Amino acid sequence: MLKEEVSRGDTNSWARVCDTCRSAPCTVYCKADSAYLCTSCDAQIHAANQVASRHERVWVCEACERAPAAFLCKADAASLCATCDADIHSANPLARRHQRVPIMPVSGCVYGPTGKRMPEDDFLVLPEGDDQTTDHERDEDEAASWLLLNPGKNSNNQNTNGFLTGGEVDEYLDLFEYNSGADNQFCEQYNQQREFSVPEKSCGSDSVVPVQCAEAKDHQIQYQNFLFGMECDTKSGYNYNTSVSHSVSVSSLDVSVVPESTMSDISVSHPRPPKGTIDLFTSPPMQVPTQLSPLDREARVMRYREKKKTRKFEKTIRYASRKAYAETRPRIKGRFAKRTDVEAEMDQMFTNSLMADSGYGIVPSF
DNA sequence: TCAGGATTATAGACCACATTTGTCG
DNA sequence: TCCGACAAATGTGGTCTATAATCCT
Numbered sequence: 377m378l379k380e381e382v383s384r385g386d387t388n389s390w391a392r393v394c395d396t397c398r399s400a401p402c403t404v405y406c407k408a409d410s411a412y413l414c415t416s417c418d419a420q421i422h423a424a425n426q427v428a429s430r431h432e433r434v435w436v437c438e439a440c441e442r443a444p445a446a447f448l449c450k451a452d453a454a455s456l457c458a459t460c461d462a463d464i465h466s467a468n469p470l471a472r473r474h475q476r477v478p479i480m481p482v483s484g485c486v487y488g489p490t491g492k493r494m495p496e497d498d499f500l501v502l503p504e505g506d507d508q509t510t511d512h513e514r515d516e517d518e519a520a521s522w523l524l525l526n527p528g529k530n531s532n533n534q535n536t537n538g539f540l541t542g543g544e545v546d547e548y549l550d551l552f553e554y555n556s557g558a559d560n561q562f563c564e565q566y567n568q569q570r571e572f573s574v575p576e577k578s579c580g581s582d583s584v585v586p587v588q589c590a591e592a593k594d595h596q597i598q599y600q601n602f603l604f605g606m607e608c609d610t611k612s613g614y615n616y617n618t619s620v621s622h623s624v625s626v627s628s629l630d631v632s633v634v635p636e637s638t639m640s641d642i643s644v645s646h647p648r649p650p651k652g653t654i655d656l657f658t659s660p661p662m663q664v665p666t667q668l669s670p671l672d673r674e675a676r677v678m679r680y681r682e683k684k685k686t687r688k689f690e691k692t693i694r695y696a697s698r699k700a701y702a703e704t705r706p707r708i709k710g711r712f713a714k715r716t717d718v719e720a721e722m723d724q725m726f727t728n729s730l731m732a733d734s735g736y737g738i739v740p741s742f
Numbered sequence: 743t744c745a746g747g748a749t750t751a752t753a754g755a756c757c758a759c760a761t762t763t764g765t766c767g
Numbered sequence: 768t769c770c771g772a773c774a775a776a777t778g779t780g781g782t783c784t785a786t787a788a789t790c791c792t
Binding site for chain 2: 695697698701702705706707708709710711712713714715
Binding site: 693694697699700701702705707709712 | 777778779780781782783
């Protein structure tokens with residue numbers, strides 16, 4: 377296969393160019409055509425007819441920009457090929473804890489309304505749209521895409537599947553974690569999923585969620601199964617190794633205090649949630665998309681934006697008792713200090729204060 | 743357009759010590 | 768196999784500092 381490589385603009389010199397126009401950097405790889413395509417060419421080619429629209433494509437790795445992406449790293453919000461994924465996430469222990477999910481090839485329209493790549497596009501098929509949309513609209517659609525994953529607290533915190541019920545669990549991420557079963561169904565389900573084609577028309581009036589529910593559920597199940605170590609060599613050539621699932625952090629993105637009494641339990645492959653925590657393990661995880669009123673949608677978008685502003689990646693608290701001790705421990709300029717040092721410091725401060733206030737060199741006695 | 747200073751953002755180091763983990767008899 | 772004693776390793780949070788990125792002149 378002839379691949380022309382050029383250095384264009386802000387793309388790196390290794391970036392593969394579109395096999396069709398040979399000018400723009402490629403963004404997707406079409407398996408059926410064995411071709412790397414840019415956004416516009418992909419849209420043109422695969423919107424031409426129904427057969428073409430069924431071609432399965434995957435994003436190109438954001439790191440090397442030369443190979444089809446195999447995994448989506450949530451922490452880095454990046455789609456990576458197997459090689460880059462291995463390189464990046466074997467670099468250090470923190471990187472190893474990044475959550476990654478396999479990227480399923482998608483057919484139909486793989487772009488959001490902006491025609492711009494979004495991380496969640498890797499597992500959500502978004503409605504076709506206009507390339508000229510604004511940042512605001514892009515944000516709206518990004519929010520909308522997450523709305524699919526949001527069960528909606530406005531439903532009395534009642535969630536039929538028990539997912540995210542009532543808590544402040546992060547609403548953007550970790551939605552494919554904590555599966556407890558159906559281990560050996562991955563291959564079958566994955567193959568089933570591969571036979572789906574994305575409906576050409578959105579099923580929702582607001583074009584938020586065009587993915588068919590059953591299909592989306594299959595996506596969900598597949599990712600969950602993947603995360604717990606399934607290995608499946610499919611015809612697609614996407615062989616998701618088990619080692620990835622083992623390196624996936626249970627909660628590298630959330631703050632989650634893990635009761636010490638349950639630590640040993642959690643280390644096993646199918647952990648049970650401790651009491652007092654939200655049960656993310658045993659519940660059927662998919663949220664069934666529902667029709668949203670414009671007001672409802674607006675509210676959710678606003679909530680999404682608000683949380684997006686404040687979201688941050690925090691470490692997992694493994695030992696709550698240590699946290700408690702650390703919080704009560706005396707410090708000097710942020711560092712833990714010996715209690716004797718603190719006492720001495722307090723003495724000094726007290727002495728200085730007294731001298732300053734009174735003007736006399738009074739030595740306090742305790 | 744470029745250079746250089748100012749401002750802002752981010753990651754990592756540091757500290758003490760209770761708790762956890764591993765080893766040995 | 769179980770138990771106790773002991774040593775070593777681990778993890779915890781607020782602040783500071785070095786570095787990078789961005790902005791402004």
